[in-house]
Amino acid sequence: MLFAVKMDVHLPADMDPDVKADILAREKAYSQKLQKSGVWPHIWRCAGQYSNLSVLDVDDNDRLHEVLSQLPLFPYMNIEVTPLATHPSDIALLEQDS
Numbered sequence: 001m002l003f004a005v006k007m008d009v010h011l012p013a014d015m016d017p018d019v020k021a022d023i024l025a026r027e028k029a030y031s032q033k034l035q036k037s038g039v040w041p042h043i044w045r046c047a048g049q050y051s052n053l054s055v056l057d058v059d060d061n062d063r064l065h066e067v068l069s070q071l072p073l074f075p076y077m078n079i080e081v082t083p084l085a086t087h088p089s090d091i092a093l094l095e096q097d098s
């Protein structure tokens with residue numbers, strides 16, 4: 001199942017720089033591991049915002065929650081999830097049917 005996930009990051013302005021660097025390094029490693037495994041096929045920066053728009057491919061809602069809640073930045077994010085369905089005008093569907 002595909003989900004569009006918007007993640008808005010809100011780090012405290014007074015966060016210790018070493019703590020911040022550690023969280024960001026763990027966040028990068030965690031997301032890149034999931035990208036390589038195919039669970040996180042797209043990640044885009046939302047221009048002008050400390051936010052990303054991602055597509056996650058997981059079996060169900062429980063797995064999605066597991067993946068998101070293990071993000072090192074999870075305590076510092078507002079997350080909005082949109083379940084994705086196929087669009088009838090998607091030409092990729094025509095290619096699949098022929």
Ligand SMILES: O=C(O)CC1=CCC(=O)O1
Nearest residue numbers: 009027028031050051052
């Ligand atoms: O958008 C960000 O910078 C937060 C984030 C999520 C995964 C990642 O590597 O960074």
